[in-house]
Amino acid sequence: MGSRKVDVSDNSLLFFEMVRMSVIELRKITKVYPGGIVANRDVDFDVKEGEIHALLGENGAGKTTLMKIMSGCLKPTSGEIYVDGKRVSFGSPADALKHGIGMVHQHFALIPSMTVLENLKLGLLDRKLSRDQLIVEVNELSKKLGFDLKLDVPVDALSAGERQRLEIIRLLLRKVRVLIFDEPTSLLCGPEIDRFFQALKQLKSEGHGIVFITHKIREALEVSDRITVMREGRVITKLKRSEVMSEEQLVELMIGEKLVPLPDRPRIPSDKPVLIVKDLVISDDLGVEKVKGVSFNLRAGEILGIAGVEGNGQRELAEAIAGLRPPKSGEVAFVGENSIFRPSYVPADRVELGVAMSLSVMINSVIRSIDENSKGRIKVLDFAKIGEFAQKVISFLGVKVPSLGAPVKYLSGGNIQKLIVGREILNSIKVLIAEQPTAGLDARSAEMVRSALSELASKGVGIILISSDLDEILKLSDRIAVISGGRIVKIFERAEFDPKAIGMHMLAAGGYVA
């Protein structure tokens, strides 16, 4: 590392910029998760010495995946990694650390019951240092960065900011050259954020390369030298700080703004509500309130789009309406139905929720209507009826299956998605909740799903469409409810649809949940 020390006092920054080498470079990285979700597609990314490189994008854009690949936590499906121009491959985070690449995760990787010093000592891995040497070195680093680490307290007594500073020191002790921060400000409060930025600038001036993963545009603009924007697993653009015109420009890049085609279906005005949601408060599995008082009506034959950054309560809302998550308070009422009524539901979590992976395509196409597909008092399965329906589901969206009896786990992710969507649409009676219905589908299949949803609505079914694809929501919806921080901040009528305004509401203060 010593030989590559950068002299930041050099004033000819322009020249400097040109000769500065990338410490690490990722080329054409593609990552496909088991289940077929493509998290990164042909992504190029690099970090230079002495720069802060912001990686900006919505939740689910693929930022964390990319950085996990860069830090050796994940292996790419394809693509190459170069350190100092030499091709490398990381088998583990320890490999990446040997090449000077380290990551501070969103949830810190510290042992809470052990002291700061013990955690630091553990973090040294194969670097041998005596206790005294370690203390000297830690104090030196702390002084340089303006930290005041207490070494003898257990980690669980530390604040989030202190833990973060500890993580930074731990990486520096391993002599890393590139530090990756995943949403580093999400757990910090105001003054701690400022301190963190000070430390970042200090690290930068020491010649470290820094990657700053964030979805907060203002923070990216405040400290970074370069900004890379990702969306849907791809790099949308790379900008120098000086090339950024406005925050709005970045919002557009992050969320994506394309042509909104004309509505393609007759929109029957109907005031007849099919679903009434009133003052709904819902907690997630950990008991954190994710939906904080939501009320709306869904009308017959209407598509109500729910736009929001992922993690703002959409999933909990969908699950509560679908009857899978008991709300803390509030009411979900299906007009004219009794309390047992279950609406059709396309869950975002297709593998965990939507199908029984080890069971056949045939069984999975009736998994939510088993009793309806069996006869007699002892409920014998009516395989003729089941087979017929399964065939209908398969042909509806063109699911490719080896055979009706093949277990669903042998299907590709896209085909599983088509199976679920097809099943739920064909079974829809009054209300359908469609959560990310086109996620993971190719363009043609996605379009098929959208037109099927349109058709379903024109038959009078009320549809709640939750999607991270704003274009999709704009195209299909009659109204759009923007959800942010667990509240519906605004409902747009179709005449008022404006992607920019909707985007700004999505990103409204408090709109991001870390």
Next chain:
Amino acid sequence: MNIERQVNLVRALLALSSIGLAFVFCIMLIALSGKDPGEALFWLFYGGFSPALIPETFIRATPLLFVSLGLAVAFSAKIWNIGAEGQLYIGGVVTATLALHISGAPSPIALPMLILVSGIAGALWALIPAILRAIYGINEVITTLMFNYIAIYFVSYLLNGPLRDPVSLFPETTTISSSLWLPIVVPGTRLHLGVILAFLIMTPIMWFFLKRTALGLKLEILGSGEKTAKYAGIESVRMIIIAMLISGFMAGMAGGVEVLGIQHKMRLEISPPTSPYGYTGIAVALLGYLNPLLIAATSFFLGGIMNGSTTMHRMVGVPVGMAGIIQAFIILFILLGYFLEEKFIHRIIGGLRKVEH
């Protein structure tokens, strides 16, 4: 060739080769112990599968089959009932006690009732772990296992104390009245009605239940994931309790039928200590892919191995423990086959995917 055929072919080949491999290892072991492997294997198969001894193999397989049919129900819901052994003991002791009290009862009424009671006793023994698991989420592996100890030591107390036959040297009850013995089906053998009940009645019923009814399917969906089950509108609490009750019922019945058909009394060694039915049944259920028809075949095969290894011990002097080792090898290799199966099937599917795109 369609995909299920290919998968089944891979399964069959793997099952056969794993049994073959297991025997190769057994031959090596027997040779190491200084005995002639050829002779030993001859007696193993003679004792298990020679025509004259087939009825005994069926008799040995019967409690295994009852237990593993019941376990298949629980296991398809991924409810790991390890407590069949205890449920079997409870079923046995309750049946024997009741039979001793109603010795004069007409057998056409008493026998069905006794068998039913044995099942109910086993099911009730499974009920507490079932409730603990279904409602409070307490791991059923631990509770059912612990309940085995409670059951076996409780039965041991009864057989050494209040229920002990005063004239017997062993901890066992007095012999029940011969009018309450399960009738022999094939004269000259010990083949009793319980064997028929297991192989010809319970096996098809369980197959039909698991593969053809809505309830069986719901159990399987629950086994595929509690979240998916909830999404599918399945009440997992009810399903877990039902699955445990059925498997407890079958294990209890195994004990009851063994008492009424073979032992004619409750004994502490109602389940052979070298390969207890309640635990061997776990392997049988898994080896039979939780499919009642395959389970019946597997029970028969393992029953034969159990009997054959005793013969092998008597004739060649291969230690009895060796029989346990051989069984363990067979089970281990078949499990290895399972593991390889996944890989092979993935390859088949991989080829398929390529065609698809």
